[in-house]
Amino acid sequence: MTPERSAGRLGGGLISPAQNTWCPGCGNFSIEHMMKSAITELSEEEGIPLENFVLLGGIGCHGKLVDYLNVNSLYGIHGRSIPAATGIRLANPDLKVICHVGDGDIYAEGLDHLIFAAKRNSDITVIVHDNRVYGLTTGQYTPTSPTGFKGRSTPGGITEHPINPLEVMLAAGATHIARGYTKKVRHLKDIFKEAIMHRGFSFVDVLQICATYFNLTDYYNAHAYEMQEGEVDTGRFESALGKIREWDYDREAPIPLGTFYSVEKPVYEEKFQALAAGRPGRRALVRKVIEEWR
Amino acid sequence: MGEYSVIIGGKAGEGINTAGLSIAGLFSRLGYHTYMYFDYPSLIRGGHNFAIIRASDRTIGAHRTPADVLLAFDRNSIENHRERLHAGTTVIYDASQVVRAEGYGLPLDGILDEEKAPPITKNSAMLGALARVAGIGRGVLEDVLRAAVPAKHLEANLRVAGRGYDAAGEVFIVEPLDAPPLPVLTGNEAAGLGLVHGGLDSYVAYPMTPSSSLLHFLANHAEDLAVRVIHPENEIGVIQMALGLAYAGEKTAVGTSGGGFCLMTEGLSLAGMSEIPVTIVMGQRPGPSTGTPTYTAQGDLHFVLNAGQGEFPRLVVAPGDLEEAYAWSATALMLSWRYQVPAIVLTDKTLAEGAFSFDIGAVTAPPDHEPVLWDGAGEYRRYARTESGVSPLAFPGRDGAVVKASSYAHDEAGFTTETVKGVTALQEKMLDKGESLRAELATYPAVKTYGTWNSGTTIVCWGSQKWACIEAAEEFGARVVQPLVLAPFPARQWKEAMIGAGRVACVENNATGQLARLLRQQGFDPGRSVLKYDGRPFAVDELAVRLGEVFA
Numbered sequence: 001m002t003p004e005r006s007a008g009r010l011g012g013g014l015i016s017p018a019q020n021t022w023c024p025g026c027g028n029f030s031i032e033h034m035m036k037s038a039i040t041e042l043s044e045e046e047g048i049p050l051e052n053f054v055l056l057g058g059i060g061c062h063g064k065l066v067d068y069l070n071v072n073s074l075y076g077i078h079g080r081s082i083p084a085a086t087g088i089r090l091a092n093p094d095l096k097v098i099c100h101v102g103d104g105d106i107y108a109e110g111l112d113h114l115i116f117a118a119k120r121n122s123d124i125t126v127i128v129h130d131n132r133v134y135g136l137t138t139g140q141y142t143p144t145s146p147t148g149f150k151g152r153s154t155p156g157g158i159t160e161h162p163i164n165p166l167e168v169m170l171a172a173g174a175t176h177i178a179r180g181y182t183k184k185v186r187h188l189k190d191i192f193k194e195a196i197m198h199r200g201f202s203f204v205d206v207l208q209i210c211a212t213y214f215n216l217t218d219y220y221n222a223h224a225y226e227m228q229e230g231e232v233d234t235g236r237f238e239s240a241l242g243k244i245r246e247w248d249y250d251r252e253a254p255i256p257l258g259t260f261y262s263v264e265k266p267v268y269e270e271k272f273q274a275l276a277a278g279r280p281g282r283r284a285l286v287r288k289v290i291e292e293w294r
Numbered sequence: 295m296g297e298y299s300v301i302i303g304g305k306a307g308e309g310i311n312t313a314g315l316s317i318a319g320l321f322s323r324l325g326y327h328t329y330m331y332f333d334y335p336s337l338i339r340g341g342h343n344f345a346i347i348r349a350s351d352r353t354i355g356a357h358r359t360p361a362d363v364l365l366a367f368d369r370n371s372i373e374n375h376r377e378r379l380h381a382g383t384t385v386i387y388d389a390s391q392v393v394r395a396e397g398y399g400l401p402l403d404g405i406l407d408e409e410k411a412p413p414i415t416k417n418s419a420m421l422g423a424l425a426r427v428a429g430i431g432r433g434v435l436e437d438v439l440r441a442a443v444p445a446k447h448l449e450a451n452l453r454v455a456g457r458g459y460d461a462a463g464e465v466f467i468v469e470p471l472d473a474p475p476l477p478v479l480t481g482n483e484a485a486g487l488g489l490v491h492g493g494l495d496s497y498v499a500y501p502m503t504p505s506s507s508l509l510h511f512l513a514n515h516a517e518d519l520a521v522r523v524i525h526p527e528n529e530i531g532v533i534q535m536a537l538g539l540a541y542a543g544e545k546t547a548v549g550t551s552g553g554g555f556c557l558m559t560e561g562l563s564l565a566g567m568s569e570i571p572v573t574i575v576m577g578q579r580p581g582p583s584t585g586t587p588t589y590t591a592q593g594d595l596h597f598v599l600n601a602g603q604g605e606f607p608r609l610v611v612a613p614g615d616l617e618e619a620y621a622w623s624a625t626a627l628m629l630s631w632r633y634q635v636p637a638i639v640l641t642d643k644t645l646a647e648g649a650f651s652f653d654i655g656a657v658t659a660p661p662d663h664e665p666v667l668w669d670g671a672g673e674y675r676r677y678a679r680t681e682s683g684v685s686p687l688a689f690p691g692r693d694g695a696v697v698k699a700s701s702y703a704h705d706e707a708g709f710t711t712e713t714v715k716g717v718t719a720l721q722e723k724m725l726d727k728g729e730s731l732r733a734e735l736a737t738y739p740a741v742k743t744y745g746t747w748n749s750g751t752t753i754v755c756w757g758s759q760k761w762a763c764i765e766a767a768e769e770f771g772a773r774v775v776q777p778l779v780l781a782p783f784p785a786r787q788w789k790e791a792m793i794g795a796g797r798v799a800c801v802e803n804n805a806t807g808q809l810a811r812l813l814r815q816q817g818f819d820p821g822r823s824v825l826k827y828d829g830r831p832f833a834v835d836e837l838a839v840r841l842g843e844v845f846a
Contacts, residue, residue, distance in 0.1 A: 052690070067710050080530060088539070090538075285519050286491050290654055
């Protein structure tokens with residue numbers, strides 16, 4: 001092992017000593033740096049100790065982010081970080097739990113977990129690095145690749161349509177839904193901060209440039225726009241749905257960026273809170289249950 | 295006569311399981327040890343369910359074929375059990391369903407009409423008739439009903455039970471014993487209480503026979519025991535949630551059966567690599583695939599020993615009765631945390647859903663183990679090298695620590711590494727932990743022996759078949775040897791337990807002799823396999839016949 005590398009003490013800058021291996025021009029750099037800034041600023045502005053942030057990564061290029069930031073992390077497996085995130089939040093309500101996941105990772109491998117976390121209103125934040133292609137496995141289609149996409153596993157082009165993940169999330173019960181773009185970094189940082197501070201399940205789909213396998217920079221630059229105040233009523237399901245449907249990840253259309261939906265609902269983890277309180281002597285409780293048996 | 299056997303049979307949905315437990319309660323009240331085998335097909339209504347309740351003045355944990363009393367709600371319950379009937383068997387049947395039979399016919403439909411009682415009270419009529427046949431007083435009968443029946447239904451049940459009592463006659467007398475009544479628990483309930491004894495904070499599970507009743511039991515007692523009980527979307531979510539809880543410091547267990555465990559295996563491997571403790575209660579049932587879902591088998595031993603990609607240490611224990619289920623569930627949880635390895639408590643339907651008298655006083659309290667925690671000195675490294683291979687734990691939220699756990703090969707701080715030195719060191723750290731765990735287990739009763747030492751015959755068994763073997767061994771004056779720990783295999787204790795073993799029979803509820811295969815892998819001779827793979831556990835008498843063929 002290499003003891004010279006250390007996660008180090010907090011506060012000494014959040015960029016870790018791990019060597020960065022993303023391709024030049026990768027959209028992940030924007031997400032990494034905006035997440036770093038979001039955490040730093042929230043720590044200062046909201047008084048959240050840095051040790052109370054936890055990052056989770058799936059498997060894919062996106063997951064490397066958790067190695068690159070000097071923040072608590074569980075670098076898990078493909079598609080599975082969300083239920084682990086709910087577990088962490090259940091264990092400690094003070095923690096701000098943020099999942100970095102990929103589009104192949106969570107819309108294909110782990111879609112069940114994403115839908116159920118939204119349905120539960122689990123108090124976690126899910127940031128999808130949506131580059132609409134598998135990067136680390138070198139260029140296959142994902143659930144958000146457009147119709148006709150020619151990947152290495154589908155050289156003739158796919159005939160199916162992509163899912164609109166925001167619409168799926170709205171239907172599943174997510175209480176905070178947003179979209180960002182890696183070329184609009186300041187906007188991205190604000191979206192991250194808002195999502196992290198939302199009480200309940202927060203979902204952010206980030207349109208991320210894949211410099212090597214699916215570079216949509218020109219397309220996004222031409223179509224993406226930041227929603228203005230009043231363009232969508234974030235408290236109304238129908239208003240959010242209409243705005244979410246403005247672009248379906250397939251046909252050419254303006255691509256709205258920003259927060260589509262944000263409402264308050266009871267948080268899943270809170271109903272378990274009372275059980276954890278106090279931690280009475282469990283062995284006495286076991287004895288009592290046996291003594292009072294039927 | 296110091297022991298009795300009662301069968302109760304009827305259709306699914308008639309409450310045969312509950313009725314069986316009440317019968318066990320009747321004998322427990324008189325100081326007897328009881329065991330109940332419950333047999334039911336995978337359906338909600340109809341079919342044929344039955345329970346065999348055995349009571350004895352000594353410890354038991356298996357059934358025998360002959361019955362002293364048969365309680366039959368329908369003709370199937372008589373026809374299906376002809377082999378259990380003999381000259382001394384008393385049959386009590388529902389005369390509204392069965393037209394011609396020998397024994398006491400209770401006109402249950404008429405009784406319920408007259409008493410204006412709901413259909414479920416038929417069980418109380420049977421219980422009443424049984425009490426009369428067995429010479430058990432009305433007072434005892436009523437005490438048992440008071441303990442078992444919710445207050446608002448009690449009066450109707452007492453009336454109907456009285457009618458059953460009056461309709462039968464005394465055939466034999468079950469003498470009260472000078473022993474305190476013991477509660478009757480299932481293996482799952484004992485395992486659940488054991489986990490809490492070991493420090494359980496959260497239990498996470500998706501329903502699957504035969505482990506669902508562990509989920510239900512802990513969910514119903516979540517407040518009494520101060521544990522969180524969570525039922526997520528599937529077994530993949532289950533184990534991931536458990537690992538999240540444990541990463542953040544909560545002692546967590548999950549429960550499942552073979553099919554669900556299949557889904558957990560990538561999570562199991564993640565637990566191995568990330569060194570996040572988790573305890574898995576794995577209740578076996580017959581496969582492959584859906585198999586015979588409500589029946590029993592010991593067919594997944596090698597699956598749990600080898601599940602998950604890569605090489606990492608794990609603890610696998612196989613309790614054989616309630617006292618072991620309690621003690622080893624607690625131990626599994628504690629050692630899982632002490633050594634940061636996944637622990638598997640391997641049971642089966644026979645133990646998990648079987649009911650037994652539980653004597654907590656007979657449980658040897660397992661040694662207490664606390665996890666190794668970070669002392670706060672210097673920079674925290676989640677995977678710091680130590681002599682034992684165990685790195686001190688800190689949890690997220692700890693001031694001054696960055697806790698980085700990973701599924702990738704990682705360095706001491708938790709960062710991904712692919713270097714020759716880094717990858718080798720990590721694998722060796724895991725081997726060190728495995729050896730430390732093995733050394734620790736040398737102080738535990740990892741192999742147990744029963745019966746006669748110098749007989750020249752030895753019966754080897756594991757898990758739920760323990761008590762059938764102990765009883766059958768008496769007929770041969772044989773020794774019984776039972777490994778409680780299956781990984782890391784307690785080779786030294788095994789060697790000692792098998793000194794002078796003589797002729798050896800290896801009894802298992804599977805088709806290929808999985809313990810025998812493990813013993814051969816470890817360099818031991820397992821003797822001749824005695825196998826049963828019809829989804830049912832061995833009856834003591836059935837096993838004795840099979841052993842007779844081996845030892846002849």
